[in-house]
Amino acid sequence: MVEVKTCENGVRIVYEEIPHVRSISVGIWVNAGSRYEQAEENGITHFIEHMLFKGTETRSARQIAEEFDRIGGEVNAFTSKEHTCYYAKVLDHHGDLAISILADMFFNSTFAPEEIERERQVVLEEIYMSEDAPDDDVHEILWGVMYPDNALGRPILGKAETLATFNRDMIREYMAKHYTPQNVVISVAGHLQEGLLEKIEELFGHFQASHVAEEALLTYPAFHAGEIVKVRDTEQAHVAISFPAINVTDADMYSFVALNNIIGGNMSSRLFQEVREERGLAYSIFSYQSCYEDVGAFTIYGSASKQQLDSLQHQIDATLLDIVTGGVTEEELENAKEQLKGSFVLGLEGTEAHMNRNGTNELIHGKHRSVDEVLSLIDAISMESIDRLIEKILKAEPAIAIIGPN
CATH class of the missing domain: 3.30.830.10 (Metalloenzyme, LuxS/M16 peptidase-like)
Known part of the structure; x- marks a missing residue:
């Protein structure tokens, strides 16, 4: 406890x-x-x-x-x-x-x-x-x-x-x-x-602030869509695409993690299977979520040769469009939920993981859910919450960064 x-x-x-x-x-x-x-x-x-x-x-x-x-x-x-x-x-x-x-x-x-x-x-x-x-x-x-x-x-x-x-x-x-x-x-x-x-x-327990402390104020900054290209003498082009997403205290947080896993968070994800396994367009392709107290982001990364970059970007777009228009399947959601539960519990095998989880929870949430409570929240992820996030996140205009040869 x-x-x-x-x-x-x-x-x-x-x-x-x-x-x-x-x-x-x-x-x-x-x-x-x-x-x-x-x-x-x-x-x-x-x-x-x-x-x-x-x-x-x-x-x-x-x-x-x-x-x-x-x-x-x-x-x-x-x-x-x-x-x-x-x-x-x-x-x-x-x-x-x-x-x-x-x-x-x-x-x-x-x-x-x-x-x-x-x-x-x-x-x-x-x-x-x-x-x-x-x-x-x-x-x-x-x-x-x-x-x-x-x-x-x-x-x-x-x-x-x-x-x-x-x-x-x-x-x-x-x-x-x-x-x-x-x-x-x-x-x-x-x-x-x-x-x-x-x-x-x-x-x-006894040290004091030397003067009135500055409160870490949230700023709720506006997300900007756009693109930047950085020319570098590299063998591959590296592309990162980010969409505005939810903050870390949002009620749909666990649904967001599940959606990320379905899109590009693991080897069975849509992006990994369609970009790497089926078409061989990239060695590295994945997605991840970044969530802060007031804002969040959903990011996709991939790297490919200069000749493959257009095909890589096209396939990423096609994969996202398929999810926007057709959603995810019940099987994908159930698999994502089981994967989440497994990674969460297995990730708590060491004392360092417990220390990290508890420190983060106290700073951000001010409360501590038990393992069973978290597993129940994961089980409660629904198709409706996934669809809600798809609508909110993937239909927004993204920010794009590319590094690669001219």
């Missing part, structure tokens, strides 16, 4: 006891992502994620790495458009040490100027690496088409121009605005040792 304890300062501790395992996963979730950055701050959320690993008042970056390696643990972090998470997975009896190190990073990072300069170059290389991979870059430039005047359309990694301006003062100012008690959730799952929850509350 998932339980939540709210500290005096507003920090929420969400915990789930899993007694039959020998590991524990703990994550510090912060309601701060790239969409809440100002234009001149683009990339600073991700940069801060890097910098929290670069040394505290009592630990060097090397010592942080060595302490986790010494106990056979894993430590990492990620930044999304809406959230940042710092997490670790260790043996159950090392949970106290893991949360102590994460808290030290969270509260006592020094942001030494020499480390900022060194990590600035590391992140710049990460940006270059992303741009060098057209199958990644095409999705990035697609968001720029969809939301050209909003932070959602800007890259999480930032740009070289903004990265060059980051300094200790900017980092501390951003954290003072966003790394506040009401924006923090500590998620822990696994074999909880005695005293661990009290330790977490001791570490996180």
Whole structure:
């Protein structure tokens, strides 16, 4: 059972006891992502994620790495458009040490100027690496088409121009605005040792915001249809097509996931079978859903040789038109529901998955459904809800991004 304890300062501790395992996963979730950055701050959320690993008042970056390696643990972090998470997975009896190190990073990072300069170059290389991979870059430039005047359309990694301006003062100012008690959730799952929850509350339950916190306001940005073509000397052309969709709290969310699986979410999907298996037009073809607190997107990606690009796009269009005009079959829906239930339950085999699910649910929904409740919601997906989403999503004008040879 998932339980939540709210500290005096507003920090929420969400915990789930899993007694039959020998590991524990703990994550510090912060309601701060790239969409809440100002234009001149683009990339600073991700940069801060890097910098929290670069040394505290009592630990060097090397010592942080060595302490986790010494106990056979894993430590990492990620930044999304809406959230940042710092997490670790260790043996159950090392949970106290893991949360102590994460808290030290969270509260006592020094942001030494020499480390900022060194990590600035590391992140710049990460940006270059992303741009060098057209199958990644095409999705990035697609968001720029969809939301050209909003932070959602800007890259999480930032740009070289903004990265060059980051300094200790900017980092501390951003954290003072966003790394506040009401924006923090500590998620822990696994074999909880005695005293661990009290330790977490001791570490996180008393810090205060340095000034009035900035609420992460939803902007409900308008979706823009359009097309961008980026000429690159590549062997293949990469195309990404996106339609405006629903937000993560929409009642049809599970239906959306099922529809995605039917269209291009797995190997038995319409796109995979018709594009790759029947016609051999592409090696890589798939679709996915992106859902945020206020908006969402349904995206299709494929890559093919320059000579095959027109045929690939034509077949994608034909597949979507067939779904718009004829809908999906009962068999496809039942298969999608069973696949969803299987992937959901199997995806919860490890403590890290539970920690991620609980942290996300607390930040976004403020509630926690049991496994049986989720399975019931999946079972309740109907042809009517699928048809409703087809009408709402696939009949809209899409945004398109293409990267490939001239």
